[in-house]
Amino acid sequence: MKGYLGMDKMCLNLGPQHPSTHGVLRLILELDGEKVLSAEPDVGYLHRGLEKMAESKNYIQYLPMVDRVDYLSGFFYSYAFCNAVEILNHIQVPEYANYIRVMLLELNRIASHLLWLGTYLLDLGAISPMFYTFREREDIVTYFEKVTGQRLMYNYFTFGGVRHTDIYLNEVKNIVEKIYFKVDEYESLITDNPIFISRTKDIGVISKKKALDWGLTGPNLRASGILQDYRMNTPMYDDIEYDIVMSSEGDCYSRYIVRIYEIRESVSIINQCLEYLTTIELPNIECSRVPILNNPVGEIYSFVEAPRGLTMCYLNSVGEDTPYRVKWRTGSFYSTQILKEVLKGVNLSDVMAIYGSLDVVLPEVDR
Amino acid sequence: MNIQEMIKNKFPNVIIFSEKIETNNQLVEILDYLKHTPELSFDILLSIIAIDYSEYIELIYPLVSTYLNERINISIKINSEVHSVIGIYSSAYFDECEIYDLFGVNFIGNNNLKRLFMPSTWIGHPLRKNYELKDERLSWNG
Amino acid sequence: MNYLLCTLMEIPWLPKILAVIITSGIAFCIIISLLVLTVIALVLIERKLLGFFTQRKGPNRVGLWGVLQTTADAIKLLCKENIELKHADKILFTLAPIMAFASVIVLWCLIPYNSEFHLINSSVGILLYFFFASFPMIFHFLAGYSSNNKYSILGAYRGLALTASYSVSIIFSVLSIILITGTMDLDKIVLYQSHKWIIFSNVLGFIVFFITSLAKLNRCPFDLSEAESEIICGYHTEYSGMRFAMFFLGEYAELFVMSMLIVVLFFGGYLSPFGGYISNTFMGNCPISSYLIYFEQTIWLFIKTLIVIFSIIWIRATLPRLTQFSTLNLFWKYIIPVSMINLIIIFLVRF
Numbered sequence: 001m002k003g004y005l006g007m008d009k010m011c012l013n014l015g016p017q018h019p020s021t022h023g024v025l026r027l028i029l030e031l032d033g034e035k036v037l038s039a040e041p042d043v044g045y046l047h048r049g050l051e052k053m054a055e056s057k058n059y060i061q062y063l064p065m066v067d068r069v070d071y072l073s074g075f076f077y078s079y080a081f082c083n084a085v086e087i088l089n090h091i092q093v094p095e096y097a098n099y100i101r102v103m104l105l106e107l108n109r110i111a112s113h114l115l116w117l118g119t120y121l122l123d124l125g126a127i128s129p130m131f132y133t134f135r136e137r138e139d140i141v142t143y144f145e146k147v148t149g150q151r152l153m154y155n156y157f158t159f160g161g162v163r164h165t166d167i168y169l170n171e172v173k174n175i176v177e178k179i180y181f182k183v184d185e186y187e188s189l190i191t192d193n194p195i196f197i198s199r200t201k202d203i204g205v206i207s208k209k210k211a212l213d214w215g216l217t218g219p220n221l222r223a224s225g226i227l228q229d230y231r232m233n234t235p236m237y238d239d240i241e242y243d244i245v246m247s248s249e250g251d252c253y254s255r256y257i258v259r260i261y262e263i264r265e266s267v268s269i270i271n272q273c274l275e276y277l278t279t280i281e282l283p284n285i286e287c288s289r290v291p292i293l294n295n296p297v298g299e300i301y302s303f304v305e306a307p308r309g310l311t312m313c314y315l316n317s318v319g320e321d322t323p324y325r326v327k328w329r330t331g332s333f334y335s336t337q338i339l340k341e342v343l344k345g346v347n348l349s350d351v352m353a354i355y356g357s358l359d360v361v362l363p364e365v366d367r
Numbered sequence: 368m369n370i371q372e373m374i375k376n377k378f379p380n381v382i383i384f385s386e387k388i389e390t391n392n393q394l395v396e397i398l399d400y401l402k403h404t405p406e407l408s409f410d411i412l413l414s415i416i417a418i419d420y421s422e423y424i425e426l427i428y429p430l431v432s433t434y435l436n437e438r439i440n441i442s443i444k445i446n447s448e449v450h451s452v453i454g455i456y457s458s459a460y461f462d463e464c465e466i467y468d469l470f471g472v473n474f475i476g477n478n479n480l481k482r483l484f485m486p487s488t489w490i491g492h493p494l495r496k497n498y499e500l501k502d503e504r505l506s507w508n509g
Numbered sequence: 510m511n512y513l514l515c516t517l518m519e520i521p522w523l524p525k526i527l528a529v530i531i532t533s534g535i536a537f538c539i540i541i542s543l544l545v546l547t548v549i550a551l552v553l554i555e556r557k558l559l560g561f562f563t564q565r566k567g568p569n570r571v572g573l574w575g576v577l578q579t580t581a582d583a584i585k586l587l588c589k590e591n592i593e594l595k596h597a598d599k600i601l602f603t604l605a606p607i608m609a610f611a612s613v614i615v616l617w618c619l620i621p622y623n624s625e626f627h628l629i630n631s632s633v634g635i636l637l638y639f640f641f642a643s644f645p646m647i648f649h650f651l652a653g654y655s656s657n658n659k660y661s662i663l664g665a666y667r668g669l670a671l672t673a674s675y676s677v678s679i680i681f682s683v684l685s686i687i688l689i690t691g692t693m694d695l696d697k698i699v700l701y702q703s704h705k706w707i708i709f710s711n712v713l714g715f716i717v718f719f720i721t722s723l724a725k726l727n728r729c730p731f732d733l734s735e736a737e738s739e740i741i742c743g744y745h746t747e748y749s750g751m752r753f754a755m756f757f758l759g760e761y762a763e764l765f766v767m768s769m770l771i772v773v774l775f776f777g778g779y780l781s782p783f784g785g786y787i788s789n790t791f792m793g794n795c796p797i798s799s800y801l802i803y804f805e806q807t808i809w810l811f812i813k814t815l816i817v818i819f820s821i822i823w824i825r826a827t828l829p830r831l832t833q834f835s836t837l838n839l840f841w842k843y844i845i846p847v848s849m850i851n852l853i854i855i856f857l858v859r860f
Contacts, residue, residue, distance in 0.1 A: 012659050019741065034663070034833065047484040052494055125729060125830025131563035195730055195829050212410040212433065215458030228411075228433050299386060301429065301440075312429070314416050329414035337461045348663065349733070349832035366484060 008032055016045050020123045020352050023362025025336065029343075029351070036351060039343035041336050046366040054326035059085055059159070059293055062323070067153040069328055070364040072115060075101075075108040076306040077328075078157040080313040084302035085159050088317055089293050096282055097161030098236045103172065103273040104147075104156070105304075106266040110179060111140045112307040113259045113266075117186065120256070120356040124199055129189060136182050139175050143168070160291045165282040169274060176267045176274075183263050191257075200252035204342050204354035207250060214341065215334035218309030220358055223258045224250035230305040242269050252357035259359075295319055308332050308359050332364035370407065370439060374400075387427060387440035394428075394443045395450050401430060401439070402455055408434045412456035417466045419496050424470060428452075451477035469494040510536055510626050536628045537618070544617050548761045549579040554815075555761075555822055562826035582754075589750035597747070598655035605652035606748065606755035612644035613762045620769050621696045623779050623806035634695035635683055638770065642725070645763060646672050649727075649734070652756070653744030664743025667833050668727070668734035674840035675724040681848035682718040685711055685855045686774050699778035708775040713851040715775050717844055722767050724836070727760070729825040733833050768817040769810065776813050779806035 014027040021027070024045035030037040050069060054062050066081045067074035079101060086093060093101075114137045118130035141151045147167050148156040156163055190196055206216070211224040221228055225248040231237045232244075245261040247254035300315040309331015316325040335358040342354055371383050378397055382389045390397055401409040409430040416427040426449060427442040443449065451474035452459045461483065463474045468482040471492035482489060491498055510532060517528035553568065553575060560567030568575035594602065618628040619638050631637055646668060653665025687693055689711060690701045701707075708715050724731040735743030745756045772778060831839070 010659060012663075034667075044482075044484040044486075049493065121829060125732070126828060127559065128563050128826050131565060135564060189827075193829070195831055195835075198835050199829065199832060213457045215411055215413070215456070217411070226433055228431075233436070301386075301438075310413070312413060314414075314427075316418055325416075325418045327414070327416045329416075333461060334458055337458060341457075347832065347834065349834075 009037065014351070020356065021362075022119060022360070023365075025360070025362055025365075027339070027343075027351075027355075029348075031348065034348045036343050036346055036348065039339055039351075041339050043336060043362070043365050046362050048363075048367065050367045051326055051328065054323050056322060058321055059295075059323065060290055062326070063158065064153070064155045067155055068363070069367055070306070070308070070330065070332075070361055071152050072361055073108050073112045073307050074152060074154045075104050075157065076304050076311055077313075078154065079105060080302045080304045080311055081315075081326075082157045082159055083304070084300045084313045084315040085293065087302065088298055088300050088315060089159070089291070089295065091160045091291055093161055096165070096277065096280060099273045099276050100162050100165070100167060101157065102236050102240065103167075103270050103277070104144075106269045106273075107140055107143070107172070107175075109307045110263050110266045111137050113263050114140075116259060116307075116359050117256075120359075121190065121196075123352045123356045124196065126190075126196075129186060132182070132186065132189075136179055139178065143171050143175060146171070158290060159293065161285070164285060167277075167282075169278055172270065173274060176270050180264070180267050183260065183267075187260060191260075197253065199349075199353050200256060200357065202249075203252050203350050204346070204357060205249065205251045206338070206342060210338075210341065211250065214338040216309070216331075216338060217334070218306065218331045219245075219258045219262065220255060220309065220331075220335060222246045223255040224248075228310075230303050230310050234304070237269075240269055240272050252353050255357045255359075293321070295321060306331060308361060308364060309335065328367055330364040330367070332360045332362070335360045336365050370435075370437065373407070387442045389442045389444070391443070394441065395452060395455070397441055398428065398430075398452055398455050401441075408432055409437075409439065410434075412452070412458055412462075413438075415459060415462040415466060417470050417472065417494075419470060419494065421496055424472060426466070426472070445472065447471065448473045448475060450475050453477055468492070471495065510628070512625070533628065536626065539626075540617050540628060541614065544614065544762055547765055548758050549583075551761050551765055551818070552579045552582075552758075554818070558819065558822045559826055562823070586750055586754040591750045591752070592747070594657060594747060596657045598657070601651050601655035602747075603752075605648045605655065606745075606752045606759070609645045609648040609652070610755045610759040610762070612641050612648070613759050613766065615641045616766045617762070619695065620766065620773060621699055621778060622810060623803040624696075625803055626807075627696050630694075630696060632692070632694045635687065635693045635698075638695075639680070639683070642763075642767075643672075643676075645759065646725075649744050649756075652748070656744070656747040658747050660741050661744050661746050664734045664746070668744065670833060671724055671727075671731065671734060671836060674837050675721045678717055678840060678844045678848045679721040679725065681845070681852050682714040682721070683774070685714040685848075685852050688852070688855050688859055695773055695778075699773055699780060702777040703780055706775065706777045711775070711851070711855065713847065714855070715771075717848045717851065718771065718774070720844060721840075722771065723821065723824070724840070726764050726767055726821075728764070728821060730828040730831050731836055733830060733836065764818065764821070765814065768814045768821065771817050772810060772813040776817075779810040781805070781809050 010031045012029045012031050014021065014029055016024040016026045026042040026045070028040040028042060048068075050065060053065065057065075063078070063081065066077045069077045085091070114133040118133035121129040144154060145151050148154040206220070206224050208225050211221050212226065216224070217228065222245060225246065227244060227246055229244045231242070242265050245258050245265060247258050295317050297319050298317055302313045302315065304311050310329070311331065312329035314325070314327040314329070315323055318324045338358070339355065343351055346354065371388065374381060374388060374397065375383060377400060378390065378393055380391060380393065381397070401407055409432040411431040411433065413429040413431055416429070418425045418427070423444045423446060425442055425444050427440050429438060429440045431438050449472060451463055453463065454476070460477070460479070463477050464481055464483045466472050467474065467480045468485055469492055474480060481487065485493065513535070514528060514532045517523060517531060518525055520528070556578070557567035557575065568578040571577045571581045616638060619634055619641070621627040629637065649668050650665045653661040653668070656662075686698070686707060689707060690698050692698060692701075698707075723729075727734055735745065745753060748756060
């Protein structure tokens with residue numbers, strides 16, 4: 001604080017420890033009063049070397065580690081890796097396993113969006129919605145614990161399908177029914193709230209061109225007006241009807257709207273899966289069955305539409321039983337990068353509103 | 368005329384594989400052509416993938432076109448230097464920093480290369496195949 | 510209190526000044542004990558209420574229904590390490606929490622608790638109240654400034670900007686009450702309301718006063734000077750242990766006394782809403798009932814205050830936080846003109 005009064009720039013570290021960065025992100029802000037002149041994200045505090053570890057482990061040894069790339073959407077990363085290995089080894093996945101996978105993926109998407117909603121509103125200052133969304137998320141996570149044994153890092157998908165079929169379909173029915181009504185409750189509390197609107201409308205506008213240029217994907221891109229949802233190209237979703245939620249403004253409010261409506265779409269997808277799964281008889285498979293992996297030489301690109309963006313798993317195999325290279329492309333990596341551009345010229349209060357609306361989770365960024 | 372033929376017509380020196388299109392030294396031109404041609408408009412650079420084969424490093428640039436809903440991979444084999452593409456796709460900045468950090472590739476034209484994941488005083492490039500962990504600051508390193 | 514003073518004055522060997530000091534001392538001790546007990550209860554009430562609004566139970570481990578929670582927190586804070594900052598301005602750093610709490614104690618002495626007990630019974634009560642109520646703001650700023658921490662100074666500056674905007678409208682709405690009652694003495698304002706409460710003739714003034722008092726107390730939705738999600742803790746980021754407890758308790762004490770002021774100005778203070786007093790009707794005209802009336806008046810004051818506090822906590826549980834520029838916008842463009850219009854209307858109706 002030594003220096004002249006009226007010095008125009010102040011360097012503020014929105015340091016690795018901060019209540020609202022949801023992880024260890026360091027944002028180096030240059031402030032002029034309350035206005036941000038420049039923002040530089042500094043990542044790497046959560047780097048665990050997951051890509052290097054893949055080169056010394058079997059495929060089946062690496063599979064539990066894959067959930068940990070983003071612990072809030074573990075099923076998506078598990079699916080991406082399993083899909084890559086299945087394409088490499090030409091393993092056919094049975095139909096029921098596809099439907100179980102879709103149902104669990106969408107439940108995970110709902111859980112991830114609910115967590116995002118609660119913490120975003122906590123950042124803005126409202127303390128009640130967090131408890132309401134976590135109440136619903138608790139139901140989902142308890143169901144996951146019943147099925148897979150874990151609340152966050154599931155290790156349930158395997159090469160060729162799922163580990164077992166003891167999924168309690170009645171519980172899923174109750175959960176999604178409840179959530180469908182609760183989303184209306186959240187909307188009544190938040191969507192027309194004038195304070196919320198004044199804090200998020202026309203704040204952090206990302207134009208179409210900028211969003212594409214900086215590599216945004218997922219709900220962030222759809223909120224800027226680009227129709228891009230990888231579920232259209234995923235064969236698992238071919239028989240399922242769903243709408244893709246888009247908004248055209250590109251501000252924080254539209255990112256919120258896109259995610260809330262995505263929760264409803266996920267509910268409808270789960271209902272369709274339930275319709276199919278309740279009519280067929282699920283086979284009783286043993287837990288420890290793993291197909292024999294030949295691992296021919298090849299390069300595989302496996303994509304999945306995760307809650308935070310498009311996730312790509314690149315798998316390079318040279319015929320050994322450990323991968324030669326595994327590369328993860330995650331959505332939050334590019335959401336963190338665009339902060340440099342979006343945060344110029346905004347006030348300090350809007351920094352948290354923008355950062356929260358981009359839904360950045362640090363383990364995805366650092367891997 | 369599909370995309371691969373269009374590229375082969377414009378840049379005769381590329382080699383077309385089933386999954387990717389390999390170029391020798393025309394990376395920036397190809398990416399520029401792919402982005403700015405209105406019929407193609409590959410506007411998202413998904414990532415930059417680097418693979419360390421011991422004699423060379425291969426960089427793969429997967430691109431997505433929202434206009435055609437198509438995906439294409441451009442690859443290039445390099446030794447240790449390549450031209451940066453941040454003039455065309457701004458999202459390449461973090462990718463290039465990451466590859467510089469983990470592989471040691473120098474990107475010509477990118478002046479702000481910095482280490483992203485490793486500490487800024489780290490020596491060595493971890494994801495290379497010949498990387499030996501010699502840093503004395505680690506407690507188990509003898 | 511007057512009775513005590515008169516009896517003490519009649520003792521021949523006691524100098525009059527000592528009588529005054531003894532009376533004031535006893536009254537002050539009563540007020541301090543009331544303050545401490547009320548603040549302890551208020552912290553617990555807030556946590557329990559916030560818990561009920563968010564479908565939780567609130568603290569319920571320490572003591573029956575969590576009654577001893579605040580005491581446990583206070584003991585914990587007493588035992589914490591007092592972090593001494595190297596580059597902070599030591600005098601201001603130590604002085605700020607003490608003075609912020611002390612100025613709130615003075616505010617507690619200005620409120621009429623019942624028709625007898627009014628410690629500082631001055632004819633310019635409202636003026637003195639707002640004079641002393643501006644102290645906490647100054648000491649919050651000094652706390653933020655002396656901490657030598659960028660987050661604290663940001664919180665302190667935000668608090669100053671907020672002060673500049675709410676001061677005008679709170680004074681205008683209080684002026685409208687002075688116009689109606691014709692006096693600045695808080696006791697006489699309460700007695701004026703024995704026929705009809707002021708809120709029924711000054712609704713707009715009440716709304717303006719309520720909103721600006723939320724801003725004055727740095728409560729949601731105006732708690733931008735200590736916004737936890739952006740600037741960690743604002744002006745009291747660097748405080749730990751008992752000094753933080755001073756700020757914390759001072760904030761709750763100020764909340765209570767501000768709600769009491771709202772009740773005194775708009776809802777009839779300690780007067781019962783039924784006209785007569787319950788102890789009168791039940792106990793008849795025996796000598797105890799005259800003392801019970803004083804007790805009952807204080808209880809009426811507290812009940813009405815608790816209703817006002819309930820609505821303040823309800824607002825905290827519901828609304829997100831406004832940014833600094835929205836707050837300035839709100840006050841300068843909307844609330845100050847409304848308070849001016851209210852003042853003009855009251856003036857025209859009165860004369």
